[in-house]
Amino acid sequence: MIIRTLHKTAWLTAGSIFLVLTVMGLLLPVVPQLPFFLATIFCFMRSSTRFHAWMHRQSWFIRLKSHLPHRRK
Template structure:
């Protein structure tokens, strides 16, 4: 019983830290929001039904998580917002601040990797995922 409580507590802490990083990712261009929020949802599903439900019903993050959990989908609107914000927030420092070229390369590789992941995900559920399970 104690082991189960400790494991749930660890999942809860990881979920809270991940959610904090996701919220920071809204403001920091190299810190992606979506993966951290999705990780939070996963951790909360293992630790706290109350926190998981809160996140699923959240005004901003709820639909994103529901789409991902149900269909593995990142909607086009979210992809465009993520792409725009990353490019906007990173372009000025890369172009106008004198960082070493190797540091700029790391930033560019990071941004491109995240964007490749985001844009490689489906934008809407496939036809067979949307079918009503009651109509068999």
């Protein structure tokens, strides 16, 4: 239980850091914002099951996933 909480906190912290970098990328023309934004989404999806489920209901995310190569199990 404590390990799970630490993992969620670590993913949430990483997502927050990437969110700050995304905003910096919007303000500074030299810093790219898209990779940081995608990393933010990934980290927030790992930190919250509600956010993960919400993202899988979004039409643009479903289209994006359909273009990615499928992973083998």
